Amino acid sequence: MYLSMVVFEECLAEYHPRMTGHSDLIKIKFMGVQEAMEGQEYLPDHMLLEHVEYFVSHPVPAAWGCLCIGEPPEDLFKNNICLIFPENTDRTSLYHDIQKIFFLYNSWEMEIRKAMQRNATLEEMCNLCIPIFEKPIFIHDRNNELLAIANEMAGQFSWQYDETFDKYYLPLEILNTFKSSDEYHKTLHTYGAHVFSAKATGYRTLYVNLRIEWVYVGRVCLDEIGTPIRKRDYELLEFFADNIALAMQQGMLLVSDVSNVLSILFKEMIDGKSYTKNQLAKPFSYYKWHIDDMFQCITIFCRKSDNAIHTATNLTHRLANMFPNSCVFRNEYQIILVLNLTLENMATDRFFAYIGEFLRLGNLKAGVSMQGHDFVNFRYYYRQTQIAHEVGLSEDLQEPIYYFENYAFHYFFRQASQVLLPEMLCAPQLLKLIEYDKKHDTEFTYTLQRYLINERNIKITASELHIHRSTMNYRISRLKELLEIDLENSENRLYLLNSFYMLDFKELYQS
Template identity: 30%
Template sequence: MRLNLTILEEELSKKYTVKSFLHEIDPMRYIGVQALEDDIIPLEQHILLIGAGCRNAAVLRGGYGVISLGEPDSRIIRKNECLILSEDIPLVKLFSEIQRIYFKYTIWAESLHEAVSKGAGLQELCDLSAEIFENPILVYDNNLFLLAISNDAQGLPVWDYDEKSGKRTLPLEVLNDFKLNEEFQQTMLTTGAKMCSENVIGYKVLYHNFWVNNFYAGRICINELKREITPGEYSLLEYFSNILEPVLQYSKVRQNERIKAFEQSLKDMLSGNAVNEMLLLAGLTDIGWGRNDRHFYIRIITEDRDSKTFSANYTCNQLENHFPHSFVFPYDQSILMIINLEKNRKELSILLSEIKMFLREGLFRAGISRVCSDFFRLREYFFQTALAVQVGEKRDPMYWYYYFGDYTIPAMFHEMTRNISSDIYCERGLFSLLKYDEEHGTQLYETLRTYLDCNMNITHTSEKMFIHRTTLMYRLERISSMVGADIKNPEERFRILLSYHLLDWTNGGQTPKLTPQSK
């Protein structure tokens, strides 16, 4: 196994005092050690063991890794990577110690490669590395399932048990802390061995992300709980990660190909693409569902922090575990969950309460559709979830869930006014009332609204507006002449009420202000 001077310095420092002169990143390039004299040609890729009086021309020119007994010529220090130990140490003794260090790491490397050749899993490989790192070693995948742990220690997170997969998984509250932590978000973008500060989880973590085809696949962590992590362990973790990565890829549980095809069919339908109906029906059959089973849809909005922490896959697994007879997958910066009510058998109200609780604990927002009885109407009902969020955020910005059934009328208004101004639809006479009120300081617009809300009851209207019946009758006569509509006619009355609600929606519940278009 190749080592670098950083690792050798740390090992030798356990017995000797070492002065270090390492000028740059120290790669793992040295395959052994050579005791060098002035007339010997240095071996390539070897650490050169010299005495203080060394005058070897090649070493003086530089470019080597050198361990010197006593302080050598300043040119050697300046032009080589150099460790200096006491000249009182016998050369043979130091040579033997360096050989022992090489033997230690070579045995480790050989045991790893032998284990891999025999089909060992991640846990066995981590166990073989326990004495090298001494601190706790954790490996988890992109779903935050714990795949392996060695050197368990007090202070590590208490992992939840996932009954469906039989694996341990990171608790939701810990994930939420990670999602809100900017430093942790940055760690999800890195390559190579990096250090995460104690500000994230309370102690330092040396980690290495696994990337497969440019997609995040998981992570190995060395947790600083038993002793301080050393600089040399960056290189050792890089080496170990290169061995683990293909094992992780091979051992990672792959989805059933037909289920993947079913998911793709759903995504194609959502995108408006042509869908093979037989393939879609086969996918429903594979998961034990029927085309006309009663079901509903939840679209969970994923934030930038979710993409930075790659927590969408984790959330999909959590949802399927929390809500039996559901099918969950990421789609278009969101997560779509379908719950089959025929199979689940819980009351819709109970399910909605449980969903609200999950959303609140996960710091999510979501739109929820009405119940559907035909999976081929997926796109329409998915649109309900999107519309519920758009409308709900405007009407109830403090909520985190939006059930489409609560927002049907505002949803209609939202769609009506996407490309056409609301005043185009409204009863023109209402703008006459607004203009008159603006010019004369009256309340004709509000009077008509209150009168209709009170089902045209004179007594209730006058009481609600704190005016005399005679005053109300006078106003209604005035209103009737200005509006030019027969409010006793149900159809015209409906049109006026609809106009009021549309103007309320457009103006956030406030009395509309006249615009040049509406005058």
């Protein structure tokens, strides 16, 4: 584990060290310590330990970490970061104590890595921090719901229990204090470790905000109870929070359980169960959803490989952490995202650009429904995603995202031709016109199609066909004779135009 000089300055306090050097280098971190020896190369990312006489006669490279026993000349370490120890310091004892510090934090790092690999809970992760911080540590989500807590102590505020949902939240009095606090609102936009004052709780709290990509999803906190907040706690809490965020981003941890609760409702609706608006209103309100929120359903189709279930689970958690205000759940080899457009407050083009890249990296495909605000009909929006994927795959294998609105018209003709052949649904007058053109080598069929598409505008159609307007008028006159159908009738025109689309559809799918 890489550690900065700040950690060693505090952990070696019994040696009475003093930090000096270039202030911009204070955050440089090191993975080990090296005892200086004549002719030996300096190891990268290692601190160098030796008496002052060595450093005077052997200037070290810039931006190096030095542990100097004895008082150096004033400018000796102006381009380095250095801890200076009294002249009577025993170098061997100091070296061994430094190694113990590295061993302690390397062991902690290893335990965190192991916990992540076995998909440990947030509670288990927090428990690993007890000997490191010696303070209460907890994690809450963006809705101030307690996700995990360890090392609780006397004097700490009690979380408010909600019997209905079996969850713990910030007490209302503290929450109300936060709502009116400019200091608290500023904390939501910080990066790295910061201290929140004792105004609301009676003690200070060191915190690091958790973010997945650009989205704030919660925070990790240390309460200043038991031991004071130390300089090294900033660095170590940032390390722990980075690992929690990494685990969330990779789908190893799930921060919010919005999906766990709402997914039950959505799965039941997919399976055919019906709910009224009133029945959905209460569980929706718990997660700050409203029954009239705008939403869109996205279904991601995973491959049915040996590890597909595990992969799909991790991808589901990753998406749930990225979009905490929406609902993401797995349905066998599918990942279903109910994107709450009202709450996510994100431009849809930005969202789909990100999702498109997400799909390309995983070689996955997705179907997307139209936007809606009638959750009671959710199963039909889900069905749109299946249709978009099915029709889209048959027309373009390269696209990662298939939007139902782009394929709805084609689906209309696919459904219509399930019982009858496409040509059986076409206007018989059009079929006769096609045969007439074949027999007489004429172009009345194409002329009619462009004429209808251009909403009977003779000038535009003539220009498209590269013929004179008088020629166009002649063709229209002949078309009326051949078709024996009133083109002034809007239903007749619609039937003819749809017949053209049906024949185009037949040709597309036959090819």
